[in-house]
Amino acid sequence: MGIKGKISNLYLVAVFIILYAPIFYLMYYSFNSGGAMHDFEGFTLEWYQEVFADTRLLIIVLNTFVIALLSAAISTILGVMGALAINHVKRRQVKQTLLTLNNVLIVSPDVIIGASFLILFTIIGIQLGFASVLLSHIAFSVPIVVLMVLPKLQEMSPTLIDAARDLGASRWEVLTKVVLPYITPGIFAGFFMALTYSLDDFAVTFFVTGNGFSTLSVEIYSRARQGISLSVNALSSLLFLFTIALVIGYYFINQRNSRPKGMEVRK
Amino acid sequence: MKQLVRMFTAVFLVAFVLIYVTFQLNSTEGYSSGNTLSIYNWGDYIDPDLLKQFEQESGIKVIYQTFDSNEAMMTKIAQGGTTFDVAVPSEYAISKMKEENLLLPIDHSKLSNLKYINPRFLNLSFDKENQYSVPYFWGTVGIVYNPKLLGGKEITSWNDLWDGDLRNQILLVDGAREVIGMGLNSLHYSLNDTDEAHLQEAKNKLNALTPNVKAIVGDEIKMLLAGEEAAVGVVWSGDASEIMSENDELDYVIPEEGSNLWFDNMVIPKTAKNIEGAHEFINFMLDPEHAAQNAEYVGYSTPNEKALEYLPEEIAGDKRFYPDPSVTDKLEVYDNLGKRMLAHYNELFLEFKMYKN
Amino acid sequence: MQNKTRNLYLIPYVFWILLFVIAPILLILYYSFFDIEGQFTLGNYTDFFSPVYLTMTLSSFWYAFLITAFSLLIAYPTAYLLTKLKHKQLWLLLIILPSWINLLLKAYAFLGIFGTYGPANALLEVLGIGAKQILFTDFSFLFVSVYIFIPFMVLPIYNALEKLNPSLVDASRDLGASSWTTFRRVIFPLTLDGVKAGCQAVFIPALSLFMITRLIAGNRVITLGTAIEQHFLVTQDWGMGSTIAVFLIIAMAVFMIATGNRRRGI
Numbered sequence: 085m086g087i088k089g090k091i092s093n094l095y096l097v098a099v100f101i102i103l104y105a106p107i108f109y110l111m112y113y114s115f116n117s118g119g120a121m122h123d124f125e126g127f128t129l130e131w132y133q134e135v136f137a138d139t140r141l142l143i144i145v146l147n148t149f150v151i152a153l154l155s156a157a158i159s160t161i162l163g164v165m166g167a168l169a170i171n172h173v174k175r176r177q178v179k180q181t182l183l184t185l186n187n188v189l190i191v192s193p194d195v196i197i198g199a200s201f202l203i204l205f206t207i208i209g210i211q212l213g214f215a216s217v218l219l220s221h222i223a224f225s226v227p228i229v230v231l232m233v234l235p236k237l238q239e240m241s242p243t244l245i246d247a248a249r250d251l252g253a254s255r256w257e258v259l260t261k262v263v264l265p266y267i268t269p270g271i272f273a274g275f276f277m278a279l280t281y282s283l284d285d286f287a288v289t290f291f292v293t294g295n296g297f298s299t300l301s302v303e304i305y306s307r308a309r310q311g312i313s314l315s316v317n318a319l320s321s322l323l324f325l326f327t328i329a330l331v332i333g334y335y336f337i338n339q340r341n342s343r344p345k346g347m348e349v350r351k
Numbered sequence: 352m353k354q355l356v357r358m359f360t361a362v363f364l365v366a367f368v369l370i371y372v373t374f375q376l377n378s379t380e381g382y383s384s385g386n387t388l389s390i391y392n393w394g395d396y397i398d399p400d401l402l403k404q405f406e407q408e409s410g411i412k413v414i415y416q417t418f419d420s421n422e423a424m425m426t427k428i429a430q431g432g433t434t435f436d437v438a439v440p441s442e443y444a445i446s447k448m449k450e451e452n453l454l455l456p457i458d459h460s461k462l463s464n465l466k467y468i469n470p471r472f473l474n475l476s477f478d479k480e481n482q483y484s485v486p487y488f489w490g491t492v493g494i495v496y497n498p499k500l501l502g503g504k505e506i507t508s509w510n511d512l513w514d515g516d517l518r519n520q521i522l523l524v525d526g527a528r529e530v531i532g533m534g535l536n537s538l539h540y541s542l543n544d545t546d547e548a549h550l551q552e553a554k555n556k557l558n559a560l561t562p563n564v565k566a567i568v569g570d571e572i573k574m575l576l577a578g579e580e581a582a583v584g585v586v587w588s589g590d591a592s593e594i595m596s597e598n599d600e601l602d603y604v605i606p607e608e609g610s611n612l613w614f615d616n617m618v619i620p621k622t623a624k625n626i627e628g629a630h631e632f633i634n635f636m637l638d639p640e641h642a643a644q645n646a647e648y649v650g651y652s653t654p655n656e657k658a659l660e661y662l663p664e665e666i667a668g669d670k671r672f673y674p675d676p677s678v679t680d681k682l683e684v685y686d687n688l689g690k691r692m693l694a695h696y697n698e699l700f701l702e703f704k705m706y707k708n
Numbered sequence: 709m710q711n712k713t714r715n716l717y718l719i720p721y722v723f724w725i726l727l728f729v730i731a732p733i734l735l736i737l738y739y740s741f742f743d744i745e746g747q748f749t750l751g752n753y754t755d756f757f758s759p760v761y762l763t764m765t766l767s768s769f770w771y772a773f774l775i776t777a778f779s780l781l782i783a784y785p786t787a788y789l790l791t792k793l794k795h796k797q798l799w800l801l802l803i804i805l806p807s808w809i810n811l812l813l814k815a816y817a818f819l820g821i822f823g824t825y826g827p828a829n830a831l832l833e834v835l836g837i838g839a840k841q842i843l844f845t846d847f848s849f850l851f852v853s854v855y856i857f858i859p860f861m862v863l864p865i866y867n868a869l870e871k872l873n874p875s876l877v878d879a880s881r882d883l884g885a886s887s888w889t890t891f892r893r894v895i896f897p898l899t900l901d902g903v904k905a906g907c908q909a910v911f912i913p914a915l916s917l918f919m920i921t922r923l924i925a926g927n928r929v930i931t932l933g934t935a936i937e938q939h940f941l942v943t944q945d946w947g948m949g950s951t952i953a954v955f956l957i958i959a960m961a962v963f964m965i966a967t968g969n970r971r972r973g974i
Binding site for chain 1: 717718720721722724725727728729730731732733735736782785786789790792793795797798799801802803804805806807808809810811812813814816817818819820821823825826827855858859860863864867868870871901902905908909912913916918919932933936937940941946949950953956957960961964965
């Protein structure tokens with residue numbers, strides 16, 4: 085195992101280095117007194133001070149989180165329902181059609197989604213702003229949740245459900261005691277993917293936002309016109325450290341509390 | 352299951368706490384007071400201090416939103432669903448918006464500072480008598496180049512770009528009118544030419560430029576040129592002055608064959624709610640001192656004659672950014688060529704981008 | 709009994725499909741029959757079959773294929789090795805985490821990293837290879853695209869590997885199969901669903917990449933997504949943009965059916 089283990093560790097380390105390289109690059113230059121993402125001139129905390137002085141920016145960050153959390157949670161619920169629905173369908177054709185429709189939003193370029201949602205919202209008469217952005221984020225996150233949950237459902241053997249039924253479990257009990265625990269890893273994966281989509285989205289939000297409501301990616305995009313200000317770097321670094329602390333903290337607390345259950349699926 | 356319930360409860364709880372905090376922040380900042388003015392401008396196209404000053408003087412809270420292209424802005428305004436009280440489109444967008452009835456007329460009697468605008472920037476073809484628009488900034492399209500990287504070589508014309516020594520050295524701005532216009536200008540045709548033979552000739556000429564073109568990029572062109580990633584760039588004058596303030600090796604030239612003269616203007620979209628406030632804001636920006644402060648911050652050229660007196664001589668006297676009328680007379684403003692022709696320009700530009708030699 | 713449950717789940721989901729999938733598709737289909745001046749036309753469809761758009765389609769598919777292949781090549785071992793780690797769930801989260809940082813910012817970082825005076829070139833200098841133009845090449849475009857899509861490929865493969873029954877692998881080993889044979893005959897086939905899901909999550913969005921085609925490839929690479937973005941945002945030729953979108957949706961459907969699951973085992 086020795087050499088092999090080393091090589092595989094090396095491989096993982098390389099992957100992680102590459103994944104985090106641009107982020108550390110951003111963080112490094114957030115301390116640059118030179119004011120640009122090249123030519124490091126000297127150390128400064130100026131950009132961090134600027135972030136905390138900018139209330140509008142803070143509001144936008146909070147908006148971004150609210151949208152991401154709410155849309156991820158709601159779309160996860162919707163997506164799980166969708167996956168259950170698709171899983172229940174027996175006819176192959178119907179299933180395939182549903183799946184294809186499901187994936188339309190994943191594959192459509194953001195610009196189209198944005199433009200068509202914009203038209204849609206104006207037809208329905210929804211004011212552009214918080215509601216329209218939240219709705220769109222829910223809308224485009226649902227399919228990815230379905231895709232994450234469905235394989236788990238399909239791998240679950242039907243005998244499991246039959247057994248539960250035979251033992252006299254009600255439909256609700258089957259769902260909450262058998263099905264949901266089984267697909268929990270898929271649900272988590274879906275939730276995190278939805279969160280990722282929401283935090284990452286620029287184009288759709290750009291179209292459907294209005295009336296003073298803005299999210300971080302839209303704000304960054306519009307600030308990019310003068311070359312990205314390093315205060316955006318500073319902000320991203322802070323957010324990044326915050327999320328990483330959160331994720332690690334959550335993971336270990338979770339592990340201590342519920343040792344065998346949940347995340348750790350049966351071996 | 353417990354784990355799921357716990358997580359979802361936590362998520363919703365956190366979200367509602369955040370909503371509450373945002374709400375509190377919004378109201379302490381005055382965004383929900385009702386007396387607001389919504390401004391729709393290009394990103395980073397105003398000195399934020401001026402917005403603060405305006406808020407203090409007028410008691411109106413400004414909601415500042417940005418767009419990155421005239422087209423995106425027009426789509427938003429045409430669709431409704433938003434209230435924008437002031438927007439800052441370019442001249443060709445104004446004639447389009449006029450056609451589509453997206454603008455409200457401007458009441459000149461409320462603009463006491465309009466008199467400071469140099470008359471040569473008023474009453475232009477895209478908006479006769481400035482019924483709907485007031486000039487905000489103006490500028491040209493030209494070439495930024497780095498003599499150090501070019502071994503002291505000087506560039507004065509579009510045709511200099513076809514020089515074989517510039518292989519892989521040119522960055523172009525991602526705009527169909529600008530690039531096709533450059534091709535047309537280099538052949539001494541008009542920027543607004545619609546003759547198919549001329550356009551094809553221009554495209555073929557541009558194809559020949561491909562080996563010299565390193566990339567066709569957007570706003571990041573400023574960062575790339577300032578970082579000496581390439582020696583030559585075709586850019587708007589305002590961008591040029593920003594790049595040059597970051598890297599003083601660089602120089603800017605308005606090509607001798609002619610080029611584009613452009614204007615960004617303040618307008619009141621039909622979606623406006625606070626029309627009174629919009630006029631107040633426009634007049635505030637027309638004030639010479641404010642205009643000068645804004646021009647110094649943004650780096651673009653102000654059309655405000657009186658503001659030039661407040662600007663340092665090295666800015667106001669810089670002929671590259673405040674060219675004499677004798678130079679600007681040779682330049683052309685983009686005409687509204689109509690949707691079909693514009694689409695054709697874009698098609699040609701797309702073909703140029705896809706051309707592989 | 710089963711019918712009832714199914715209907716209950718279907719209601720919200722179908723409502724979502726109607727509102728946010730069918731309605732937009734119909735809008736797009738509707739727009740694709742109008743030219744730039746709002747006249748009814750079939751011209752957009754004939755235009756799509758002109759050499760310009762056909763070349764673009766071909767090159768989009770080619771790049772999307774390369775991106776998917778490289779993502780798979782890198783993501784599969786990553787996912788596999790992750791499942792062997794102690795705190796694997798945590799590591800998996802750490803793979804996803806970078807995608808929470810704004811893409812535009814990361815693209816700007818890559819501009820710096822790959823730039824003439826950036827760390828990538830500095831590294832090449834140290835290795836004695838000498839500075840190269842990395843930015844605005846196919847390489848940088850593929851690299852950054854793969855970078856973006858890695859998490860989307862790792863996740864489904866990881867899930868598939870997780871549900872793999874380890875006793876199957878042990879059995880194969882016990883029967884004397886080499887690691888490679890075990891992988892080829894046992895592990896890979898059993899994780900094929902994850903691979904497919906990953907490919908779907910990468911290939912199709914890769915067809916419609918934009919923004920980084922400009923930022924990282926300097927418009928040297930034009931994908932269908934770029935063209936759509938241009939038509940919607942710049943030319944305002946929503947008809948042509950919609951037509952390309954219609955083709956993308958068709959391509960997606962075909963791809964989904966081709967990689968679809970013939971039979972659901974176990």
